[in-house]
Amino acid sequence: MSVIDGKILLKNNPCFKSNQHMTPKGIVVHSTGADNPYIKRYVQPDDGVIGKNLYGNDWNNPSTEVCVHGFIGKDKLGNVRFYQTLPFDICCWGVGGGANGSYNYDPPYIQFEMCEDSLNDKAYCMNVYNKAVEVCAYLCKRYGFSPDNIVSHREAYEKGYGSGHVDPHNWWDRFGLTMYGFRNAVRAKLSGEKVKTKRDCRLYSRPYKDPVGGTVSYIAAKKGAVVRLAGDDGYGWSKVLCGGKTYYVMNNNLCKKGLSKCPKVRLTRDISAYEPMKKRLGKKHTIKKGKKAAVICTILSGKYEGYSYIKRNGKYYYARIN
Ligand SMILES: [Zn+2]
Numbered sequence: 661m662s663v664i665d666g667k668i669l670l671k672n673n674p675c676f677k678s679n680q681h682m683t684p685k686g687i688v689v690h691s692t693g694a695d696n697p698y699i700k701r702y703v704q705p706d707d708g709v710i711g712k713n714l715y716g717n718d719w720n721n722p723s724t725e726v727c728v729h730g731f732i733g734k735d736k737l738g739n740v741r742f743y744q745t746l747p748f749d750i751c752c753w754g755v756g757g758g759a760n761g762s763y764n765y766d767p768p769y770i771q772f773e774m775c776e777d778s779l780n781d782k783a784y785c786m787n788v789y790n791k792a793v794e795v796c797a798y799l800c801k802r803y804g805f806s807p808d809n810i811v812s813h814r815e816a817y818e819k820g821y822g823s824g825h826v827d828p829h830n831w832w833d834r835f836g837l838t839m840y841g842f843r844n845a846v847r848a849k850l851s852g853e854k855v856k857t858k859r860d861c862r863l864y865s866r867p868y869k870d871p872v873g874g875t876v877s878y879i880a881a882k883k884g885a886v887v888r889l890a891g892d893d894g895y896g897w898s899k900v901l902c903g904g905k906t907y908y909v910m911n912n913n914l915c916k917k918g919l920s921k922c923p924k925v926r927l928t929r930d931i932s933a934y935e936p937m938k939k940r941l942g943k944k945h946t947i948k949k950g951k952k953a954a955v956i957c958t959i960l961s962g963k964y965e966g967y968s969y970i971k972r973n974g975k976y977y978y979a980r981i982n
Contacts, residue, residue, distance in 0.1 A: 663794045664730075665741035666710070668703050670720040675727035680751040682768035686809030687796055688755050688816050689842070690728065690773045691828035697777040697784065699733040699743050710743065711736030719745070728754045732791050733775030740787040742772070742795050748803075755816045756823030763811070763821045770799055774828055782835050786893075789837055793891060796842075797849035807846040812839050836923040841894040844918055848889040852901070856915045857885045863907035867897045868957030869969060872936045872978060875962035879907070889916070896922030897957070910956070922954045922971075925981060933970065933977035941978055955981065 670676050692702070700711040704718040719727060729746045746752055754771035755763045763769040772795065774788045796810055814829050816822030832838065847853070862869075862878040870876050879902075881887070887900035887909070896911050898919060911919035929949050935942035947953065953972040959965055967978045 663742060663791075663798045664744050666707060667744040668705065668707055668710070668720075669747070670703070670724075670727055670745045672720045672722055673724050673727045674722060675725075675753045676746060676750070678751075680765075682749055682751045682765070684748060684770045684799070684803045684805070685767040686763070686769040686805055686811065687799055688763050688769045688771040688811055688813060688822070689792060689796075689828060689839075690754060690771060690813045690825075691831050692773050692776045693825075693827055693830070694776060695778050697734045697775045699731050699735060699741065699775060701733075701775065702731055702773065703743055703745055709735050709741070726753050728752050728771045728773050730772040730795070731775060732772060732788050732795070734784075740784070740791055742791055748799070755813055755821065756825075758817055758820040758822050760820030763816050769809075769811075769816075770803075774831075776828075776831055779831050779834055785831060785835050785837070789832070789842070789894070790891070793842065793845045793849055796846045800846060800850055807843045807850065810839075810843055810846060815839060835894075837894045838920075840918070841892055841920040844920070845892045845894070848891050848898070852888045852890065853916075854886050854888055855900075857881050857883055857887065857909070857913050858915050859883045859913060861909060861913035863887070863900065863902060863909050865907065866960065867893055867899070867908040868959055870959045870962060870964060871969075872939065872941060873959060873962040873964040874939065875959070875964075881909075881913075887914075889914075892920050894920045895955075895957075896920055922956050924952050924954050926950060926952050927981065931979050931981055933972075933979040936969075936976055936978055945977065947972060947977075947979070953977075953979075953981070 700713045704720045706712040730744045813825045813827045865877045887902045890899040933945045953970040956969045958968045
């Protein structure tokens, strides 16, 4: 299956018409800055998958003075897809210009938008992020540039090659996602790089552990076991391949620098934190507002779905932190 789910070229956009040829040297990642996760908001005509924009404010329009090579967002049914909207070998009008030039032209970068929603839906944000990793890995491979040449719009601005925007950090910051982790995830996707385990550890069937609820199975890996990296989730865990199967492992068990760490959060209210016991929650403690805790994972199924497994002062707890 291709990472490009659909192609609707914005032929009425003046950028498409200007048709300035380029050889892509990198990628600028944007997010739209508006609460509308649907591709149809920006891309038309409807191909039957994305749906129809009833308001005529899409970018396939002679009066639209911006354009990018693609969009990641929802189709009409809510599935996250990548739609290509310009040929990858013509310059887009995405990032604007800065003190040193513009990634629209010199050097020319492929650019895509990620359609923001209200910025509160972590699952949607992660789906878009993971799709963006796939798209970038595909483009790096196809055009032969390094993941080092992937920047956000904000980074383009900071380097003097774009206008003063902060996307997509305004969105990703909320869920602990970084460009650093993103480039690493692209790198891992490209290479399937082999890494060794740093100690005896567990490879889980899902990207979390649930020692109380027991919804996750695991295999034991010995120190020095070789696994293939298939993506860093940006929260301290990586997807790995081992013996032809997919597992998840905490990054601190891997001999590799630059992987993401479990986020530390400062509590915005007092929380109840329970000691993990076998098959049930143990003694209850209160951790006060303003204290910090490391979030090892959030449990995504079973009786303790929605709880986070946290570590504070060397002790582990189950708690609802948001
Ligand atoms: Zn932007």
